[in-house]
Amino acid sequence: MPAILSIEALGKQYKSGHKALEGVDLSIERGEIFALLGPNGAGKTTLISIICGTVTRTAGTISVAGHDIDHARREARQRIGLVPQEIALDMFSTVLNTVRFSRGLFGKAPDPAYIEEILRDLSLWDKRNARIMELSGGMKRRVMIAKALSHEPELLFLDEPTAGVDVNLRRDMWALVRKLRERGMTIILTTHYIEEAEEMADRVGVINGGRLLLVEDKDALMRKMGKRQLTLTLQAPLATIPDELAEWSLVLAEDGLRLIYSFDAQAEDTGMPALLHRMSELGIAYRDLDTSRSTLEDIFVNLVEKAA
Amino acid sequence: MSGVNLHGIWAIYRTEMARSIRTVWQSVATPVITTALYFIVFGGAIGSRMSHVGGVGYGAFIVPGLIMLSLLTQSISNASIGIYFPKFTGTMFEILSAPLNAVEAVVGYVGAAATKSVVIGLIILATATFFTDVRILHPVWMVAFLLLTSLTFSLFGFLIGIWAKNFEQLAIIPSLVITPLTFLGGAFYSIDMLPQPWRTVSLFNPVVYLVSGFRWSFYGLGDVGVGASLAFTAGFMALCLIALAWIFRTGWRLKP
């Protein structure tokens, strides 16, 4: 079976002359959750918009489940659902009508039972006859999701689904995404929140300046690039780091009360036992010891800085 | 799914019609009141001092022109707002991302706008019968002109809606071009009544052909031949279709 989404050598230059995407290659497998991470202006929305047909491209080919988005436009598009970054709704319409409209627009016969199911899933059923203008921002966002799901797409794009959404709603959103995945949907989301990618994604793509810098299995990425840190809280402050500890490149913090040692989590020999041994030889006593693993955020910042 | 996206066309058509029905009183009251005013002023006050035009009372004479005036302005404004509205609210993304081709989208939007125009045209016709004695010599042609004009100018309105970048631009063509052309296009007089060179100048006004053909279907008399009227309307429709095909192919003013 062909990949649910396959992108080759995609390029986009806006009429302003700005190159928003260059040489993007990406292949997405069925049933995965893929997180596209990147700073403001990286090209995330442009990438999604081109796949969904709302922005033209200037180079490359794209196919959805093996259907070229130009030559087999209808087959490709009916498989896609899009929840854009900005809320855009007809404020005078009702929830039910706007969701029904979307289903029809995508060429599907009415299915009241299915529409009811998604509205219930999104806690919108009680509001089905309310006009959009009467809804809160969070509800409007869920209406956008309901519309995108209305035609039973196989591939769902969520462009910053949790931007400006409170913590509870964000957890709900995550739960929903997992539920959709369990039903076999493939989900591509963009986000600034690294915790979101870390929490949900199977694979992560990092995009910056229109280039896809890296695409990797999330766990492998964390293992490969992750740094660990050992933080020692000392009993008595140190003025300087003794020369005997120079080989560990330690950092002294908090008025000499804290020693921080960063090391590669993958390394065979982390150097940690040797450090602790040397310290006891030198008579440096510590009150507390803490190790932490770097987050995707650290990895991300690291990558983007390197590319810049 | 293959063939035509009928559900998609129907979804657009229905939603557009629902939008009109939300404002049904405005939609119906405005043309009825305007028509009544025209009859009181032109048909009653002025028309009583005017001789018959080509054997038809002045009140009856202006009926086709009045209907045409409404058809043009209504078709253009309905269709242009219909497609401008999703651009304005941002909901256009959904139309652009749907498995819907240009023809299907146009059938939905233009079909709804034209339907509304035809209904309003018929309402005006019905209103007119309260004020004057209306005869229709060629009912089939009357309906044909009604449909053809509504469709053509709804297409034209659709183009304006895509072209417009703000509400001012949306209003400018109907008020600055169509209304003057209609008033000067023989809606309220026969161009035979004009002195030269205005009579010849009028022949360059496209609305003359529309009004003339439509009036012919009522009373069997027109300023220009009915064939010329038909040819003009069909030609203008073809121009609009060509422009639309180009817009959808290039994404002009629709996609960045």
Ligand SMILES: Nc1ncnc2c1ncn2[C@@H]1O[C@H](COP(=O)(O)OP(=O)(O)OP(=O)(O)O)[C@@H](O)[C@H]1O
């Ligand atoms: N219509 C447009 N015309 C010209 N340039 C544009 C247009 N839309 C986006 N851009 C530019 O393309 C670049 C990528 O924009 P894009 O919206 O894809 O970024 P993004 O990664 O989604 O950012 P954010 O996280 O802020 O949403 C930006 O530099 C932006 O200014």
Ligand SMILES: [Mg+2]
């Ligand atoms: Mg974006």
